[in-house]
Amino acid sequence: xxxxxxxxxxxxxxxxxxxxxxxxxxxxxxxxxxxxxxxxxxxxxxxxxxxxxxxxxxxxxxxxxxxxxxxxxxxxxxxxxxxxxxxxxxxxxxxxxxxxxxxxxxxxxxxxxxxxxxxxxxxxxxxxxxxxxxxxxxxxxxxxxxxxxxxxxxxxxxxxxxxxxxxxxxxxxxxxxxxxxxxxxxxxxxxxxxxxxxxxxxxxxxxxxxxxxxxxxxxxxxxxxxxxxxxxxxxxxxxxxxxxxxxxxxxxxxxxxxxxxxxxxxxxxxxxxxxxx
Amino acid sequence: xxxxxxxxxxxxxxxxxxxxxxxxxxxxxxxxxxxxxxxxxxxxxxxxxxxxxxxxxxxxxxxxxxxxxxxxxxxxxxxxxxxxxxxxxxxxxxxxxxxxxxxxxxxxxxxxxxxxxxxxxxxxxxxxxxxxx
Numbered sequence: 001x002x003x004x005x006x007x008x009x010x011x012x013x014x015x016x017x018x019x020x021x022x023x024x025x026x027x028x029x030x031x032x033x034x035x036x037x038x039x040x041x042x043x044x045x046x047x048x049x050x051x052x053x054x055x056x057x058x059x060x061x062x063x064x065x066x067x068x069x070x071x072x073x074x075x076x077x078x079x080x081x082x083x084x085x086x087x088x089x090x091x092x093x094x095x096x097x098x099x100x101x102x103x104x105x106x107x108x109x110x111x112x113x114x115x116x117x118x119x120x121x122x123x124x125x126x127x128x129x130x131x132x133x134x135x136x137x138x139x140x141x142x143x144x145x146x147x148x149x150x151x152x153x154x155x156x157x158x159x160x161x162x163x164x165x166x167x168x169x170x171x172x173x174x175x176x177x178x179x180x181x182x183x184x185x186x187x188x189x190x191x192x193x194x195x196x197x198x199x200x201x202x203x204x205x206x207x208x209x210x211x212x213x214x215x216x217x218x219x220x221x222x223x224x225x226x227x228x229x230x231x232x233x234x235x236x237x238x239x240x241x242x243x244x245x246x247x248x249x250x251x252x253x254x255x256x257x258x259x260x261x262x263x264x265x266x267x268x269x270x271x272x273x274x275x276x277x
Numbered sequence: 278x279x280x281x282x283x284x285x286x287x288x289x290x291x292x293x294x295x296x297x298x299x300x301x302x303x304x305x306x307x308x309x310x311x312x313x314x315x316x317x318x319x320x321x322x323x324x325x326x327x328x329x330x331x332x333x334x335x336x337x338x339x340x341x342x343x344x345x346x347x348x349x350x351x352x353x354x355x356x357x358x359x360x361x362x363x364x365x366x367x368x369x370x371x372x373x374x375x376x377x378x379x380x381x382x383x384x385x386x387x388x389x390x391x392x393x394x395x396x397x398x399x400x401x402x403x404x405x406x407x408x409x410x
Contacts, residue, residue, distance in 0.1 A: 004323035007315075042330040055364060057304055060369050064300035067293050074293065078377060079392055092403070138388070164352040204372035206300070207396070213367045214404045220336035224359035225328075228315035231366065235308060 003225065006040075011229040013039065017238020020205070023245065024257045027177045027205070028234035029055040033107060037277065042226065044100045044107075046276050048175030049221035052213040054234040055177040059206035061235060064244070066199040071143045073196055076154075077203045079137055080164045080185075083176075084208040085169020092212035095173050096219075100277040107174050109140055114180035115258040115265070117154075118202030122187070122194040126152035133157040144198050152193055160190040163177045172212035177205035292380035299376055303369030307362045314358030321355055371400050 029051035036047035066072050095103070127264035130140050130153025140153040154160075162184035167178040179201050186197035216222055270277060339345035340360045349357025374397050382391040 001327045002323065003325050003327050004319055006327040007319060007323075019313060032387070040330070043332060046330050053363060056366055056370060057307070060300040060304045060373075064297040064304070067300070070290070070293060072293075073369060074289070074296070074377065075389060078389060078396065081374075081396045082392065082399070085396055085403075089399065089403045138386075146389070201363075207374060207400075210370040211366045211400055211403050214400075217363065217367065218341050220334075220341045222339060222340075222363055223330070223361070224314065224356040225318065226330065227316065227363055228311050228359045230384040231311055231363075232315070258362075 002212070007225070007229050008215045009108055010036075010040070010226070011233045014054070014230045014233025015237040015240075018054070018234035018239075018255055019241045019244075020237075021058070022062075022238040022241030023253055024261075025259075026114055026118060026197055026261070027055060027179050028058050028238055029176045029209075030111060030114060030261075031264075032234060033175060034111075034131070034268055036226070036230075037104070038267060038271070044103055045095070045216075045221045046223055046226055048095070048103075049213075049223065050217040050226045050230040052209045052216060053227055053231050055171075055175075055209040056206050056213060057231050057235045058238050059177060059202055059204075059209065061238060063199070063203040063206060066202065069144065070141050071195055072199045072203045073139070073141045073143075073192075074203070075137070076139045076141070076186075076192075079139065079198075080182075081204055082163065083164035084168035084171065084182075084204055087165040087170075088172035088208050088211035089215065091169040091172020091174075092215035093172075094169070098173065101272045102277050103174060104268050104272035104277045107176075108182075108265040108267075108272065110170060110176065110178075111173060111255070111261055111265035111268065115183040115261045117180040117184060118254060119258055124193060125191075126150050126193050129153060129155075129159060129192045131155040141196070143193070145195075150193070152196065154190040154192050156189050158192070161184040165191060168211075170209050171205075172215070175209075175212075175216075177201075177209060179205060186241040190246050197245075242265060288383070292377065292384075295380070296376055299373055300369060303365065303372065307366035307369065310362030310365060311359050312402055314355050314360075314362060317353075317358060318355035371397075371404075374400065394400075 013035045018028040021028035032051045032092040033047045037044050134154045142149045142151040167181035171178040182201035186192045283369040339349045346360045378393040
């Protein structure tokens with residue numbers, strides 16, 4: 001295969017990954033890694049490097065729109081980024097000492113968890129009573145809805161912070177945005193309305209991924225020939241996905257994609273156990 | 278949506294708009310640089326056989342260090358240009374933190390100046406902390 005053919009196939013694959021990622025809310029990186037490792041037999045660490053870049057591009061692109069709409073809670077994001085960036089650096093350091101097969105198996109587990117999370121019931125209720133910590137850290141806020149601004153408060157800040165550290169570690173280790181874990185921390189633990197938690201999670205992914213991306217770049221895991229089609233493809237796919245989301249109800253699609261992701265996760269885990277990485 | 282719900286949100290809102298613009302500009306700039314480098318790379322090496330990525334070899338220092346990337350970009354090395362775009366992409370969220378720091382400082386929000394500084398320090402630590410093993 002020539003470089004040109006490889007680039008074109010990868011560009012199309014990354015485009016589809018970005019599309020699927022944005023329609024399911026899983027993010028493009030999650031789909032890029034199986035594509036690179038299972039289809040192209042690329043070393044998983046190169047795949048992680050490329051996926052981190054895709055996550056940064058995706059997150060920054062989408063976050064710019066949400067921030068403008070005033071849904072994102074910037075203070076909450078900033079505070080929790082302490083946890084995710086520290087975690088991401090730890091994760092990127094751990095990645096050197098972790099066998100690639102273990103990374104693949106772990107990735108499969110996270111993929112299954114993420115698929116389950118996209119199908120869960122979403123938290124729509126805004127808390128009216130917040131904890132003292134949330135008050136002190138000025139984390140409570142309001143967000144615009146068609147019916148006017150809604151105030152919300154939050155609790156379990158400590159528990160949320162801990163889950164965020166874990167999300168950061170996994171992000172650095174596996175090269176994913178860990179969006180599902182971030183939403184678990186904010187939505188289920190801290191009781192933040194899902195619109196705020198998904199947009200704030202998206203806002204944080206760029207910073208989290210950048211913290212470990214630097215480490216991967218310095219270690220030589222960012223290959224320009226892979227990075228270039230992956231970044232452009234995923235961005236293009238995410239852009240199309242965002243437009244499609246406005247026109248169609250992704251509910252049915254979500255079920256189909258989740259089934260597909262379960263299959264991919266099983267494949268990653270099987271290959272991991274068979275030491276094929 | 279509108280900045281008049283109370284006085285405090287006015288400057289918060291300005292920062293939000295600025296942050297949004299910064300993120301978009303960063304991503305667009307990075308994509309254009311990556312695209313440029315990528316096209317150049319394909320023109321020069323497109324017909325060569327695909328290298329094996331099955332085993333990790335690591336990039337050489339002209340594509341992994343700040344100085345190396347800058348100098349290979351200035352030499353119009355295609356891979357160097359892509360890597361420069363990659364650097365711009367990674368720098369975008371870091372700049373976003375710096376911008377937020379400035380915003381919180383202007384708002385005299387001491388708590389968040391401290392929080393943002395911590396995040397910025399973690400980022401700087403991972404950039405220049407000698408994590409290259």
